[in-house]
Amino acid sequence: MKSPQANVLFIDKKPGEILSLLEARGHTEAVIIGGTATVDAFMKAGLVHELILVVEPVLFGKDLPLLKQDLDRRLVLLFILMIAIEQVCSSSSPNA
Secondary structure, three states: OOOOOOOOOOOOOOOOHHHHHHHHHHOOOOOOOOOOOHHHHHHHHOOOOOOEEEEOOOOOOOOOOOOOOOOOOEEEEEEEEHHHHHEEEEEEOOOO
């Protein structure tokens, strides 16, 4: 799938391959957006330096997990920010 924006990339590769591709393009940061499989793959690869969760007042399906498998990792809560009346953003880091 091609993105209408030059700074957005849709890709179907493993996390390490994606990191290499982005580094080759000169990127030093990236925002990875995805569901359970995406979050799980990047967490398992140890490539997540900050996890930002946005809570919306919308429910999606039933029993939708953040990760596929158990992952024993302690996070440090960096901040909680109210973006709008019905939207909350929190940021955690496994490296803090």
